[in-house]
Amino acid sequence: MSHATAIPSAISAPPPTARRKGSTSFGDAVFAGACTAAGVFVLLLLGGIIIELFIGGWPAFRTFGAGFVTGTIWNPVDEVFGAGVSIYGTIVTALLALMLAVPLAFGVAFYLTELAPPWLRRPVGTAVELLAAVPSIIYGMWGFFLLAPIMAQTVQPWMIDTIGELPIIGALFQGPAFGTGIFTASLVLAIMVLPFIAATMRDVFQQVPQVYKESAYGLGATTWEVVRGVVLPYTRVSVAGGIMLGLGRALGETMAVTFVIGNANRISTSLFGSGNTIASIVALEFGESELGSLKLSALLALGFILFVISFLVLAASRFLLRPKIGS
Amino acid sequence: MSASTLSHTGPGHSARDPKTAAALGRRRKRVDMLVRALCTGATVIAIAFLISILGLLTYRGFAAIDLTLFTTSTRPPGSGGGLLNAIVGSLIQVSIATVVGTPIGMLVGTYLAEYARASTLGNIVRFVSDILLSAPSILIGLFVYQLLVVPFGGFSGWAGVVALSIIIIPVVVRTTEDMLRLIPDTLREAVAGLGAPKWKMIVLVCWRSAISGILTGILLGIARIAGETAPLLFTSLGNNAFTTDLSRPFPSLPLSIYAYAGSPYEDWIALAWAGALLTTALVLGLNILARAVLKVRI
Numbered sequence: 001m002s003h004a005t006a007i008p009s010a011i012s013a014p015p016p017t018a019r020r021k022g023s024t025s026f027g028d029a030v031f032a033g034a035c036t037a038a039g040v041f042v043l044l045l046l047g048g049i050i051i052e053l054f055i056g057g058w059p060a061f062r063t064f065g066a067g068f069v070t071g072t073i074w075n076p077v078d079e080v081f082g083a084g085v086s087i088y089g090t091i092v093t094a095l096l097a098l099m100l101a102v103p104l105a106f107g108v109a110f111y112l113t114e115l116a117p118p119w120l121r122r123p124v125g126t127a128v129e130l131l132a133a134v135p136s137i138i139y140g141m142w143g144f145f146l147l148a149p150i151m152a153q154t155v156q157p158w159m160i161d162t163i164g165e166l167p168i169i170g171a172l173f174q175g176p177a178f179g180t181g182i183f184t185a186s187l188v189l190a191i192m193v194l195p196f197i198a199a200t201m202r203d204v205f206q207q208v209p210q211v212y213k214e215s216a217y218g219l220g221a222t223t224w225e226v227v228r229g230v231v232l233p234y235t236r237v238s239v240a241g242g243i244m245l246g247l248g249r250a251l252g253e254t255m256a257v258t259f260v261i262g263n264a265n266r267i268s269t270s271l272f273g274s275g276n277t278i279a280s281i282v283a284l285e286f287g288e289s290e291l292g293s294l295k296l297s298a299l300l301a302l303g304f305i306l307f308v309i310s311f312l313v314l315a316a317s318r319f320l321l322r323p324k325i326g327s
Numbered sequence: 328m329s330a331s332t333l334s335h336t337g338p339g340h341s342a343r344d345p346k347t348a349a350a351l352g353r354r355r356k357r358v359d360m361l362v363r364a365l366c367t368g369a370t371v372i373a374i375a376f377l378i379s380i381l382g383l384l385t386y387r388g389f390a391a392i393d394l395t396l397f398t399t400s401t402r403p404p405g406s407g408g409g410l411l412n413a414i415v416g417s418l419i420q421v422s423i424a425t426v427v428g429t430p431i432g433m434l435v436g437t438y439l440a441e442y443a444r445a446s447t448l449g450n451i452v453r454f455v456s457d458i459l460l461s462a463p464s465i466l467i468g469l470f471v472y473q474l475l476v477v478p479f480g481g482f483s484g485w486a487g488v489v490a491l492s493i494i495i496i497p498v499v500v501r502t503t504e505d506m507l508r509l510i511p512d513t514l515r516e517a518v519a520g521l522g523a524p525k526w527k528m529i530v531l532v533c534w535r536s537a538i539s540g541i542l543t544g545i546l547l548g549i550a551r552i553a554g555e556t557a558p559l560l561f562t563s564l565g566n567n568a569f570t571t572d573l574s575r576p577f578p579s580l581p582l583s584i585y586a587y588a589g590s591p592y593e594d595w596i597a598l599a600w601a602g603a604l605l606t607t608a609l610v611l612g613l614n615i616l617a618r619a620v621l622k623v624r625i
Contacts, residue, residue, distance in 0.1 A: 031526035035442055038434035039452040042500070045493060046455045049466060052473040107369025115363055116370075124370060126618065131377050133614045135554025137581055138607050141588050141599070142380045145387075191376050198373070222359035245461065252463020254557040255585065279465050283557055291477065303469040307462070314458050 050307065057301025059294060068301060074265040074281070076288075081298035083305055085265050089275040090306070093182055093257065094250035096271070097189035102243055105194050109201035113231075114223050125202070132195035140259030143188040144180070148260055151187075152179030156272055175270035178262060183271040185261040189253055193246035200242025200321070204235040241320030248314040252306060254279035278306040381607070388604025391597035400569040401583065404592035410602050412569040416578035417606075419571065420484060420563065421553050424491035429545050432496040433534075436503025436541075441529055453504070460497035467493050468558030476562060484570075484577030487563030494555060495548040502544025506537035539620050546617035550610045556581035580606050 060068060060081060071082020112125055156177035164173040208231050216226045232239070262274025263284055276284075282299050289296040395409045402408030435456060443449025471490040476482055510533055518528040534541065559565070565582035566575070580602050587599035 025524075027526050028524050031529070032442060035434045035438035036448075038431050039438040039443065039448065041431065042435055042452055042456050042459070042496065045496075046459060048474065049462075049470040052470050053466065056469070056473050104369045104373060107366035108373050110362075110366040111370040115367060124374065126615075127374050127377055128370075130611055130614060131373060133550060133610055134377075134380060135556070135581065135606060135610055137554065137556045137584055137588075138380065138384070138603055141584070141603055142383055144588070146379070146383050191373075194373060222355055224359045224362040225355070248461050252465060254463065254465040259588075279463060279557070282465060282469070283560060286561060300469060300473070303466055307466050310461075310463055310466075311458060314461050315454075317461075318454060318457055 050304075053300055053304040053307055057297055057304045059297040060301040063294065068298075069305065072265075072267065076285075076295050079294050081295065083278070083298075083302055085267055086276050086278045086281045086302060087305065088267055089182065089261070090251055090277040090279070090309070092275075093186045093189055093261070093277055094247055096183070096186035097193060097250045098243060098247055100187060100190035101194045101197055101246060104190070105197035105201055105242075105246070108194070108198040109205055110227060112198075112202050113205040114227060128195050128198055131191065132199070136192070136253060136255040137259075139188055139192055139256035143184060143256060143260040147188065148179035148184055150179075151184050152177050156183075160272075171269055172271045175268070175272050177272060178274065180260050180262040180274065181272050182261065182268065182275045185257050185275075185277075186271075188256050188260055189250045192253060192256060193249045196249055197242045197246040200245060201235075201239055204238035204242070205231055207238075208234050237320050241317045241322075244313055244317035244320060248310055248317055251313060252279055252310050254283050258283050278302045282306075384600070384604045384607055387597075387600035391601035392604065396598075396601055401567045401578075401598070404590070404595050407594070408598070410580065410583060410598060410605075412566065412578040413580045413583035413602060414605070415569065415571070416484070416563075416566070417553065417580040419573070420488050420491060420577065420579055421549060423488045423573075424495060424552055425545070425549055427488065428492035428495035429499050429548070431492075432499025432544075432548070433503050433541065435496065435500045437507065437529060437534075439500070439504045440507035441525075441533065456497045456500045459493075460501060463557075464494055464555055465557040465560075468561040471558070472561040482562065482564035482576045484563050484573030484575065487559045487577055487579065488573065490558040490562045491552040491555060494558065495552050498548035498551055499541075499544050502547065503537070503541050506540030506544070507533055509540070510536050543617040543621045546613050546620065550613035550617070553613070554581060554606055554610045556585055560585075 064071060064081065068081065068083055069087065070084050071080075072084040073080050073082050074085065075081070108128055112121055112128075116124060156179070159173050160175075160177060164170050205227075212230050212234065213226050216230045221229065257277050258280040261276055261280055263276050263280060264274035265276055265281070266274070268275060282302055285295070286299055289299060395407060397409060397411060397414065399407070399409040400412040401410065435452065439449055439453050439456075443452065467490050471486050471493070475486040475489060479486075514532065514536065515528060518532045519525070523531075559579055559582050563577040563579060563582070565586055566578040568578075570577065584599045584602040584606065587595040587602070590596065590599075
């Protein structure tokens, strides 16, 4: 309140001359106009993306109708195209990636907010954030040259011998161990989305009022009980938003998946089988598509479908993350 | 539902018996220790992945780095050659995209923070910009392909520049808005009270106060587009020859990495690793620099 007394002296300064009023409002109008135009430009970008992808994909949508989404045949020779397999691959890899990434991300966020000694928080937090900065193609090379051989020689044979023998879920973990495939792609995706989910969780965990946590500690709760009973209930909407953000990222990831998914247009019962995703099939087959061909249109139609799925997931993420941050 | 999870930790129930209470306490401590260990383990695993990636890059990349990498362009497999074309191509494309995309991003961020904090249009722009920030970059490539490559008759470096410019915009928007919002309104009122027009208040006071944060956003944006591969596949396509002509298919590091990593030739795969090491060093270096900039000034 003390600074309030200083204001009257500022007001007593001579008023600005009226002569400059004209140029002032002109400069303001120009600058405000430029800012608003830039904002509208962003809207036009999104609109342009939707329209261009839809126009490009229209011949494929017109030829195959609703069957384009459900069809599982992708045959460039006969010009029969269906998006079913790649939509399946996109959703399965993304969901599996989340199942692997969410527990890890929670662990990282829990460690960074509650367990890590203060001097360790910054370097560890930075290291996890750097994981998000590594380019997609680097993950692809790492996955293809290092992870896939390890998966083929050690991890997958072991999983086939153990989990693969179980009654119902065993079928998911059987078949030849190629190294590449749906499971390896999901693992790489999990590492890629982990930092995004962990960063969101850490940020919202830190927003929990200290008093709430101290009250729980005062009752004798352990650290885990405080997180489970106070922090998680307080932040669960935002945590869900962070998970959706990770899902949105995983759905559209291209280069890393292209390297390790095996690229086959079939739905395999085993997670170790090859597959593809919308992004990977577009990246791989685009170079072999002629201008104006039905195949190119089918790829653009796939892009449109991916856009719709990503948009819905990211919009849901933003909706979930908004209220807490606003308050 | 979740409120009841704490009930078993409080006094009462059967825990009044000292022996039961002690046993319960030990059990709770054990669960706590277990969760702590698992979470610490999860963090160790996450960092182990980073170390594994960086280790592999260093191991395979340094073996392939020598002077010819920076002085010669790509040659046919088996006859040596380097990445000069790709390095120069990346530098040109990323520089122009930054120069084009950054001002637009700053203006949008300024619009959101200074003009449209709560307006409907502002909320829509903020929402759309956040969607673009996380949208699959491959779709930006397809969009620019439809917009520029098809009508203007072929792949070109310019199309790649446009795609990268679009990708950097939402990164700059996010940090610019966040940083401008950190500036206290009292500062704006003080400037307005002196009779300064609003655009001068924004440019000379708000931008200047937020400069380190905005710079951080720009550096993060450059780091983001420097490693982008997917959008360039459909726009600048790549080029094994040295060129500075942006109206033709244009080389860049990520595209060369992608092309060579999938090739059957040992020396091209080595080039891919060298390119991967260079790109990652640049991207992570920019990220660390961005954090340092933010820390120094605030």
